[in-house]
Amino acid sequence: MAFHTDITQDEFNWAQSKIRVIAAYFEQTVVGQKNLERALIAALLGNGHVLLESVPGLAKTTAAKAVADAVGGKFSRIQCTPDLMPSDIIGTQIYRPNTGNFETVLGPVFANFVLLDEVNRSSAKTQSAMLEAMQEKQVTIGGVTYSLPEDLFFVVATQNPVEQEGTYPLSEAQSDRFMIKEIITYPTALEEQEILRRKEAEYKAAPPKSQMTVEDVKKLQNITSRIYCDDVLKLYISSIVSATRYPDKFLQPQLRGYVGLGASPRASIAFMKMSKAIALMQGRVFVTPDDVKLVARQVLRHRISLKYMAAADGITVETIIDSLLASVHTP
Numbered sequence: 001m002a003f004h005t006d007i008t009q010d011e012f013n014w015a016q017s018k019i020r021v022i023a024a025y026f027e028q029t030v031v032g033q034k035n036l037e038r039a040l041i042a043a044l045l046g047n048g049h050v051l052l053e054s055v056p057g058l059a060k061t062t063a064a065k066a067v068a069d070a071v072g073g074k075f076s077r078i079q080c081t082p083d084l085m086p087s088d089i090i091g092t093q094i095y096r097p098n099t100g101n102f103e104t105v106l107g108p109v110f111a112n113f114v115l116l117d118e119v120n121r122s123s124a125k126t127q128s129a130m131l132e133a134m135q136e137k138q139v140t141i142g143g144v145t146y147s148l149p150e151d152l153f154f155v156v157a158t159q160n161p162v163e164q165e166g167t168y169p170l171s172e173a174q175s176d177r178f179m180i181k182e183i184i185t186y187p188t189a190l191e192e193q194e195i196l197r198r199k200e201a202e203y204k205a206a207p208p209k210s211q212m213t214v215e216d217v218k219k220l221q222n223i224t225s226r227i228y229c230d231d232v233l234k235l236y237i238s239s240i241v242s243a244t245r246y247p248d249k250f251l252q253p254q255l256r257g258y259v260g261l262g263a264s265p266r267a268s269i270a271f272m273k274m275s276k277a278i279a280l281m282q283g284r285v286f287v288t289p290d291d292v293k294l295v296a297r298q299v300l301r302h303r304i305s306l307k308y309m310a311a312a313d314g315i316t317v318e319t320i321i322d323s324l325l326a327s328v329h330t331p
Contacts, residue, residue: 005228005285012285015223019045019281021211025070030063031198032191039182039298040067040156042281044217045224046273048179049134049155051119051170051302056160058184064115064156071212073112073152080122082168086129090139091146104141109133112149112214116157124168130155134177152214172261172305179270180295181302227276228286232331237271237292243324244304250327251320258315261305270299289330297321 019041026037036052036059043050044067052060061077068075078089091107108114109130119127133139134155137148157178159170175181187195243250245262274295275287282291301317310316 005226007223007226007285011223015220015280018216018220022070026066029066030059031194032187036063036182036184039180042274042277043179044154045220045277047221048273051178051181052158052184053161054184060158061117068113071214071217073214075113076108076111077115077117078108080116080118084122084126086126089129091141093142112152114155118160119157120159120168120170127174152217175302176264176266180298182298224277224280227279229272229276233287236331238268239328241267243328251323255323258306258310260307263300263303267299267303274299293325296325
């Protein structure tokens with residue numbers, strides 16, 4: 001497969017060194033969770049947002065803040081609760097009696113890195129306040145539009161798959177704004193032992209210092225966007241996404257009838273961006289079919305809606321994704 005890229009050797013070497021810096025910082029802060037590390041860094045390079053899901057206590061917040069600290073960006077954490085209002089996120093207008101005027105106070109969404117903790121505990125109205133911010137990188141307060149940080153705006157939202165009482169599941173429109181969804185699993189016994197060691201030594205451990213800037217991230221994103229993705233692979237990506245919309249043609253007979261809704265074109269865009277990021281992280285300036293396959297679950301698991309009988313029959317969305325991948329010809 002012939003390819004051409006305008007990425008210079010100096011740019012490539014610089015990018016590799018900066019990716020190693022972010023990875024090293026993450027590993028100093030979070031024990032294990034290599035899939036999470038790869039997902040967060042790739043989404044950052046691809047300039048997308050991330051949805052994280054796990055039971056409590058698996059370092060979702062710590063991981064998100066580690067990436068922010070690694071590049072020295074402004075970090076905001078928003079704890080989502082049922083009584084959280086849109087104005088608590090985007091900001092509001094406050095009347096000042098001494099001047100007789102309204103003053104606009106910007107909310108915590110105006111940061112480089114925004115963590116929406118337990119996003120499904122906020123109401124649908126509050127969740128929708130993030131739609132404009134995530135897609136258009138702007139918010140509207142009192143009829144006036146305010147742009148979010150132009151240099152870098154990266155949203156990480158977390159949700160708990162258990163304790164669903166009093167929660168508001170994300171709508172398809174909201175979920176689709178996230179480039180990927182990563183599922184975090186429990187650490188191994190050895191990793192948990194290391195967590196205990198670090199906790200015990202916490203009083204004498206100095207936090208690592210950031211060796212990067214937000215400008216470095218923007219440069220990394222620019223380099224990532226120039227990674228070569230052949231037209232053959234673009235067709236491969238679009239074929240995978242198209243297969244989610246016509247499951248009866250591509251799924252094994254025993255899995256047909258479980259899919260309620262397929263993926264939107266945003267999935268194809270996310271596939272390409274994530275595949276480019278993975279290629280760069282693995283030391284290449286071109287995308288391979290394996291890069292596409294590697295990110296398939298992350299890109300599609302929140303974009304394919306299953307019918308109720310799938311849960312009753314123990315069919316997971318990952319099972320559907322794997323079956324679809326196997327049915328689409330690999331170039």
